[in-house]
Amino acid sequence: MSCPDCGGDLVSIPIPSDLQQYLPGDAPGASVCRTCLALHPETEPPADVPDLTRLDSAIPTADGAAIPVVLLVGLLDSLAMHREEITALLERIEREGVDPLLVLDRLDASYGEAAHVDLGNRRRQLEQLL
Template identity: 85%
Template sequence: MSCPDCGGDRVSFPVPADLQQLLPGNAPGASVCRSCLALQPEPEPPADVPDFTTLDDAIPEDDASAVPILLLVGLLDSLAMHREEITALLERVEREGVDPLLVLDRLDASYGEAAHVDLGRRRRQLEQLL
């Protein structure tokens, strides 16, 4: 399956029940593009969470942090529309002991202009939001 934004390959994953309400739509999973990090709902996700470090080594190795980070990055296209969800995801990642702003810095360094949003600019806006 390819990304509707850039045509890149996508990685599908299940979203834990307690995070599904933060995902747009009613899908039980999501997929993230390997090329641009765009997020799409996934109606039939795999049963197991993949190794997200194959996307980028900036993504935490543990699923409890990786899934919220990927959801967060996917929602950054509209801070105004997804403000509550983004705030909840930031708090979740921080509770897991991961600095989400540092992850965004590293993803920005890796993906740059290929990312579906300007990660550097969104990171600065998130700092103001917090």
């Protein structure tokens, strides 16, 4: 399957029930584009979570932080619309011992203009939110 935004390859992931509230829509999973990091609903996700560091080495390897980081990046297209979810995900990622702003810096360095949002600009905006 390819990304409807850029045509890149998608990585499908199941979203654990405790994180479903942060996923737009009712789908039980999500697909993340390897090219632009856009998040899309996935109606038939795999049973197991793939190695998300295949997207980028900036994705944390900590089990409790990888999926929240992917969800966070996917929601950054609208800070105003997803502010509550973004704030909750930032807090959850930090509780896992991962600096979410550093992850965004590293993803911005890797993806740059290919990302579905300007990660550097969104990072600065998140700093102001916090």
